[in-house]
């Protein structure tokens with residue numbers, strides 16, 4: 006994305022924050038074991054404001070009267086370190102490539118921040134992140150408080166992510182383009198995997214087909230750990246062991262999406278291991294698909310996630326009654342929450358830089374944030390019918406089905422961004438057999 010996009014976001018944040026200093030650091034390297042580390046990925050909020058991808062960096066925004074100042078602290082260039090871990094941008098190049106007012110080496114952070122905080126009483130930071138920089142900030146603020154001659158120091162701490170996450174709720178066209186790119190790759194991955202899936206394959210082998218496509222097509226990685234759940238394993242919602250064999254006559258639920266340009270995709274498809282749905286599987290699948298299509302059709306600006314949740318619960322309960330999975334009056338079953346046993350999760354969630362984008366669902370009054378153009382959310386109804394549940398007809402036991410797409414709210418209604426990924430019985434069977 007063009008550098009000006011990040012500058013505009015910083016300007017916007019400076020506009021909505023109160024007078025004070027905001028400090029946001031990126032993620033730190035995480036140890037995998039002993040001296041090996043996980044691949045680094047910047048924190049989403051930090052990346053959103055900077056476009057800067059290196060670790061060990063901090064962004065500071067200052068607002069005082071009419072004055073505004075933005076500062077980036079980066080790891081300085083150390084040739085001996087670069088030999089092992091690769092080239093760094095360094096202070097000078099960062100100053101040139103990024104439009105911050107000032108750029109410094111991270112080693113001068115403490116000295117610089119002390120000078121800035123002397124002028125301010127409000128300090129914004131990520132209150133819920135345990136990054137060591139925040140311990141450092143609190144120590145600095147405390148020391149200032151007890152230092153004679155220092156008349157002003159931060160006494161009010163505020164959560165900066167409340168503001169950044171509000172900003173992240175509406176996606177720009179550039180952001181939506183990155184999600185579209187992610188979905189092009191995710192579509193290839195699902196379609197490729199459907200053609201390779203066969204009886205006797207291990208779940209992790211099918212997972213490898215997804216990861217192979219993600220990497221081959223230039224995705225950064227998966228956006229979350231891929232779920233490959235054969236048969237009854239689909240009834241464990243976050244099944245990621247992926248270590249069982251895929252069996253004849255069973256379905257496999259695959260929840261897999263890649264991350265591209267740091268933007269997520271999140272897609273679930275449920276398909277027959279041998280390529281052909283049984284009559285029973287088809288009946289259940291088509292009922293859930295019908296619900297998913299109706300929910301997507303109902304999405305429009307001014308609507309709300311709560312409404313969609315209630316609508317999906319009503320439709321799935323009606324469907325379960327018609328198939329004999331639940332018995333009784335739909336209204337009564339809904340009141341008793343009988344459906345929750347088989348549809349225990351939400352209809353969807355915000356998606357963006359994070360698969361579960363941490364944008365607010367309601368405002369400070371507790372009122373729901375209504376849908377508006379540019380929001381992106383998943384729509385993922387599912388039913389989970391455990392193999393040992395004697396209350397449901399035997400033919401449905403051991404089946405778990407979820408169908409998940411990623412949807413953009415538009416001016417008039419919505420656009421299903423993952424429309425191209427095979428979803429009907431006919432489309433899936435045709436790809437599985439090709």
Ligand code: GLY
Pocket residue numbers: 229260271354360385409
């Ligand atoms: N892939 C996680 C989810 O669907 O929420």
Ligand code: MN
Pocket residue numbers: 271353354383385409
């Ligand atoms: Mn999801």
Ligand code: MN
Pocket residue numbers: 260261271272273409
């Ligand atoms: Mn998912």
